[in-house]
Amino acid sequence: MDKRSEKSSVSVEMAPMEGITTAVFRRVYTKWFKGIDRMYTPFLVANSTHRFKTREKREIEICSQDLVPQIMTNNAQHFIWAALELQKAGFGEVNLNAGCPSATVTTKKKGAGMLEDIRAFRAFLDEIFLAKESGSFPEISVKTRVGVSSYLEAEDIADLYSRYPFSRVIVHPRIRDDFYKNEPNREAFGIFYDRIPHETLVFNGDLRTPEDVRKIREAFPEISGIMIGRGLLADLFLPERIRRGDDAAGDLSPDGEKEILSGFLEELYDEYERGLSESAAIAKMKDLWNFMAVSFPDNKKQIKAISKSGNVREYKAAVVNCLRTYS
Ligand SMILES: Cc1cc2nc3c(=O)[nH]c(=O)nc-3n(C[C@H](O)[C@H](O)[C@H](O)COP(=O)(O)O)c2cc1C
Incomplete structure (x- = not known):
């Protein structure tokens, strides 16, 4: 083997x-x-x-x-x-x-x-x-x-x-x-x-x-x-x-990972919103972000903005901000 x-x-x-x-x-x-x-x-x-x-x-x-x-x-x-x-x-x-x-x-x-x-x-x-x-x-x-x-x-x-x-x-x-x-x-x-x-x-x-x-x-x-x-x-x-068996995800660069992460988060929100109200869909995403937050130790402010977002525009802008420094 x-x-x-x-x-x-x-x-x-x-x-x-x-x-x-x-x-x-x-x-x-x-x-x-x-x-x-x-x-x-x-x-x-x-x-x-x-x-x-x-x-x-x-x-x-x-x-x-x-x-x-x-x-x-x-x-x-x-x-x-x-x-x-x-x-x-x-x-x-x-x-x-x-x-x-x-x-x-x-x-x-x-x-x-x-x-x-x-x-x-x-x-x-x-x-x-x-x-x-x-x-x-x-x-x-x-x-x-x-x-x-x-x-x-x-x-x-x-x-x-x-x-x-x-x-x-x-x-x-x-x-x-x-x-x-x-x-x-x-x-x-x-x-x-x-x-x-x-x-x-x-x-x-x-x-x-x-x-x-x-x-x-x-x-x-x-x-x-x-x-x-x-x-x-x-x-x-x-x-x-x-x-x-290592820390690299496939052959992806940090930019490649970021693209996948953004695409995933966007589609997940859209899918939730198809079956739920806007605020319930945002709540679902915030639940997920509670677990994702540990991977963004230097982005406390951006994570807080996600958790405080009250509508989809604020939520999406906060996510873009948070992912800006993804590496
Ligand atoms: C929010 C939350 C929901 C969970 N729901 C279930 C569940 O429905 N069924 C189950 O067997 N375990 C459930 N678990 C336990 C997890 O499946 C897992 O056993 C636990 O988180 C330990 O694994 P981890 O350290 O990899 O997270 C849940 C855990 C959390 C934190």
Whole structure:
């Protein structure tokens, strides 16, 4: 294997981010940027209504090989309903959310809250995998944290996942109580690395540069993928840089990058504005800029102008100003 293909052999996956990596974002992003192998929808709630909300339906309107819908529920029958519904829509895999740390979710024992009661979680998994064995069913993957309030929980959780034929186990090695504090815990990821088939294992958490990815792959050489969220939003060229294993995005000059970035931001705004009011479209762009801002440390004034812009004219002028010094 030559050096280049060895570098790119890991699958590079876009993390689901509620409100940010929407269908509109994913469509426009993949038109302008390269390097992403798989994407996940932000979570879709499966509940007793056995119906997705209109906003959720938009997420799954366009079915593609590289898109995996994510389901949030702790009820096996609701999960099975959603999985079959998504299979009918053409999806070959569904992803279970066992990682969301938000209190509104975990107090209902969903998301990372599922990890609190291993017996209940096991009963849930038994039921959904039984359904999978019994008939036509999509592949099941999971995106998980490694515990709720202690890293000592990681072993039991990894043991539990190792009993089931998940197509992918995406591990964000933080506990729920850490939210996004502290560093992802490599030791905890190691516990999963020891127990979960490597061809299904994906690392997620705080990967912001090709160097971060290189270090993770050095520590865990056989993982099948890496998932990037905030790092991708901060540097939209990151997947391409990771593929190349260096800091340069393809053969692009800073001017070339700037052109792509401007084109992308313009089209994303226009696409949002087609379905939303002007102020809602601007709000969507500001949400994105909140994550992009770290890449413009010397442009505090320009970033502030973006966040204060009250109409499209002000917003677009502030963006042009901010990108003027892009290098
Ligand atoms: C605003 C926001 C929304 C998120 N929405 C979801 C979601 O819908 N489903 C999910 O599994 N994770 C969600 N996450 C978690 C990310 O997918 C990811 O696991 C986390 O940000 C850590 O990865 P990163 O350091 O690469 O960003 C969200 C995170 C943020 C910051």
